[in-house]
Amino acid sequence: MLDAAVSVFGRRGYMAASMDEIAELAGVSKPLVYLYLNSKDDLFSACVDREARALTEAVRAGVRPGLSADGQLWSGLRAFFTHTARHPDAWRVLHLHARTHGERFAAEVAAMREEIVAFVTQLIAAAARDAHRDPHLAEGEVAGLAEALVGAAESLADWAGATEGVTAKQAAATLMNFAWAGLGDLMAGRPWSAPEEPGPEEPGPGEPGQEEPAPVAERAPQEEPSSVVQAAG
Amino acid sequence: MLDAAVSVFGRRGYMAASMDEIAELAGVSKPLVYLYLNSKDDLFSACVDREARALTEAVRAGVRPGLSADGQLWSGLRAFFTHTARHPDAWRVLHLHARTHGERFAAEVAAMREEIVAFVTQLIAAAARDAHRDPHLAEGEVAGLAEALVGAAESLADWAGATEGVTAKQAAATLMNFAWAGLGDLMAGRPWSAPEEPGPEEPGPGEPGQEEPAPVAERAPQEEPSSVVQAAG
Amino acid sequence: MLDAAVSVFGRRGYMAASMDEIAELAGVSKPLVYLYLNSKDDLFSACVDREARALTEAVRAGVRPGLSADGQLWSGLRAFFTHTARHPDAWRVLHLHARTHGERFAAEVAAMREEIVAFVTQLIAAAARDAHRDPHLAEGEVAGLAEALVGAAESLADWAGATEGVTAKQAAATLMNFAWAGLGDLMAGRPWSAPEEPGPEEPGPGEPGQEEPAPVAERAPQEEPSSVVQAAG
Amino acid sequence: MLDAAVSVFGRRGYMAASMDEIAELAGVSKPLVYLYLNSKDDLFSACVDREARALTEAVRAGVRPGLSADGQLWSGLRAFFTHTARHPDAWRVLHLHARTHGERFAAEVAAMREEIVAFVTQLIAAAARDAHRDPHLAEGEVAGLAEALVGAAESLADWAGATEGVTAKQAAATLMNFAWAGLGDLMAGRPWSAPEEPGPEEPGPGEPGQEEPAPVAERAPQEEPSSVVQAAG
DNA sequence: TATGAATGAGAGTTCATTCAT
C-alpha cells in the first residue's frame, strides 16, 4: 500500500496526488487507506519515513568499511546511485516533493541527509588526516565540501535516473572524477582511478577489474539532445 | 502581475497556489488574470518562461568573455548565485516546482538548462584544448562533467538560498574549489585561486582585496549544526 | 437563503441537514452558500441568530405596555404562540435543534430565552407588588415560577404547532388558565378571564369580545389520538 | 449493550452517535451489535422503547393510589423528576433526540407520553368530580390542561437536569405550586401545600420534617444568573 | 457464535473558471 502511495506521490507530487488514485493503484478501497494511515499527511509522512530509511540503509550497506577514504566514497556513491536508479519514485518523493510541503516532511528528509553528509564529512576529514595537511582544511570547510559533494550527487541522481543508458557505476565514476580529482587535474590528464576491489554488485566475469580508463561516463549516443537536457533538469 | 504569480508559485508550489491569492497580491481581479493569461497552466508557463529567460540572461551578462576558462566559469557562477539569491521565489519555481508538474513545464526548464550546460561544456572543452590534452576528454565525458558541475551549482543555490550568511561569492568560491581543484588537490593543499579581476558586483570599499586566503567558503559560525544540514537539504 | 436553511434545519436537524439540500431549496449552488456563510456551523448560527431575534421581537411587539400584569402576559403569550405557529421550522430550530449542538448555539438560544424570562419575571413581580404580598414571594421564587411558565409555554408551542385546530389564542388561553388561575381555582370554578381589549390580531367582527366562557382550548375532535400525543411530545 | 447505546445517543444525538463508539462503550464488536439489533434505526428504536417503558413504569410505581388527586400528582411528579434526574441520557434520548428523527421514533415517544397524559387527565377529572363542579371542565379542557402540565413537567426536567443543586423534590414542589395553586393564588399568599405522607424516596434522617415553609423550590444561591437561564434553556 | 477487515455512499469544503454587467 505504501508502494502505491510512493509511486503516485513520486509521479504527481503531494498536492496533485489524490487518495483515490493511490487507493486504486494499491488495489484497495479508499477507506482502507484511511484505516491504516490516518490522513494524507500521515500517509505521505510514512512514505518519506520508509524511503529515507531505505536509502540510508542502502548506502550504509554499500560502503566497504576497510577501504581508503576515496574507496569508501566510491562504494557509497555506487550504492546511492544504484538505489536511486532502482527506486526513482522514492527518490522523487524524497528529493523533490518532501522538501516542498511543510517543516514536518522537510525535517524528515533533513535527518536522512544529515546522516549522509556526516558520513561524507568523516571521509573527507580522514583523507585530509592521511594527507597530513590538516591545517589547510578547517572543520567548516570540510562540512562545506561535503555539502557540495552531496548536492552534486543528488543532482546527478536526478540526471542518471532520467537519462537512458547511464548506469549507477557510470554516475558514480563521473562524480568521483569531478569531485576527487577536480576539473583542473582532469585537464592535466590526471583522472581519479577507482581502487582495486572485487565488484560486489556485478561480480560476474562480464566485468573487467580494470574498466576505468574511461573515467568519465560515456553516455549512449543521443539522437535527441533535448531529452538529455530535460532529464538532467 | 507575473511578479505576484512567481511569488505565490514560488512559495506555495503549483497546486497549492490559488488564483485568488495571486490576483489579490497583484492587486487586480481574478477575471483580469484570466483575460491576460488564459489559465493557471498558462500563467505558470509564462512565469517559468520569464524566469528562465531572466536567469540565463543574468548568467550570460555576468560572464567576462575575454577571460580564461576558469575565469569565465567563476564569473558565470557568481552571476548565477547572485541571481538565485536575489530572486529566491523565481529559483524555487524553476528548480523545485516546474519540474514536478507535467512535461510542459519540465521542457521549458530544460531549454534553459541546456543553454547553461552548453556554455559550461564549451568552457571545459576550451580549457581542455588549452591544456593540449584533448584525447583524454571525449565529448561525452565533457558533457557529463558539465552536468555534474551544473547539478552541483543548483544544489548549492538551494543551500545558499536557505542558509543565512552565505553570499553569492562564497557559494561560487566553494564550488570553484570543489569543481576545479578537486578534493584531491584540496587535500594536498592546492586550492584553486580566483583570477585577478575587479570585483564587478560589489566594487565598493566594502570588499577587502584580500579575500581569497580562505579558498573554501567561510560560513557564518553555526552554533546549531542541525540547521546547516536542514538548510542544505 | 437563510429561509431555506431554517426550513431544512428545522425539518432535519443540524446533523441530518445536508448543505446540498439547503442549496437546492434555496435555488443556488453550494459554493454560493459557502461564499456568504462560511461553514455549516456559521450557517446554522446565522439561522439561530436571526430566528431568535425575530421571536423576541415578535413577543416584544405583541405586548401591550399599558395593561395589567396578566394582561401583558396574555398579549405576550398570544404573540409568542402566533409567531411559533407561523414559523414552525424556526421554532424547531430554536427549541429542538439549537440546544443539542454545542455551547455556541445553546448560548445563542439562552440569550433569547433570558430576555423572555426576564420579561415574565418582571410581570410576576409587578403582580406581586400590586397584591401587596411581597413577603411571600422571594426573588428566587419569582424566577423559578418564570422558568416554569416559560417552559410550559414552550411545550405548548410544540403541541399547538403540531396539532391541527389549535389556534394561538386558544393555546394562550389554556396557558393563562393553567398558570394564572391554577388548577385549584379551576376546580373551584374560578377561571382566569382575559382583560377587556380590542383584539389586535383578528379585529374583525367574527370575534366576540366575550369569548372566554370556555377558558380552556377546545380542540377539534381527534380521530387519531396518537397524533395528538405525538404532537405534544 | 442498550445501556451503552442510550448513553451515546443521549450525549451525541442520533446522527452524531457512531456505531463504533457504541460498540466500544459496550465492550463488544460492531458486528455483534448488528446481529442483535439490525440497524442503527432499530437500535435507537430499542433504546427509545426501553427507556419509555422504564419511565412510565417508574411514574406508575411512584404514584400512591389511595391519595387525593393532588397527592397522587405530587407523588407522580416526584417519581418522574427522580427518574429523569437519575437517567439524564435516557431523558435526553426521549425528550430531545427521539422527536427529531422521523415519525417512527416520534410515535414511540408519543405512546409513552399518551400514557402519562392520560393519567394526569384522570387525576384532573377526578379532582373536578370531587369538587362537584364538573360542568365547568369539559373533556377537551381537561386534556388541554393535562398537556400543559405535562409540558411544564418536561421543561422542568430539562431545567433540573442541567442546573446543579435542584433536587427532584424541589422541582416537583415548584411545579405543584405553579400548576395547582396558580400564580393568582400565589400572589394572594395561598400556596399549595403537600399532603401529609411519609416521604417514600428519601425516608432517611437526611430529610427534615419541616421542609415545606418554602412552597416554591428554593434553588441553590446563584451567583451567576446567566447560568440559570442557560441551564433552563 | 463473534469478529477483523473491508467498502459504497455521501458528507463538508475548496478552487479554477466563467458569465452578465
Add this chain to the structure above:
DNA sequence: CATGAATGAACTCTCATTCAT
C-alpha cells in the same frame, strides 16, 4: 476594460454496513 457573482467538479475524510473466517 474590468469585475462581482456564481458554479461544476473534485478533494479529503467518515460511517453504517457487511463478508469471510
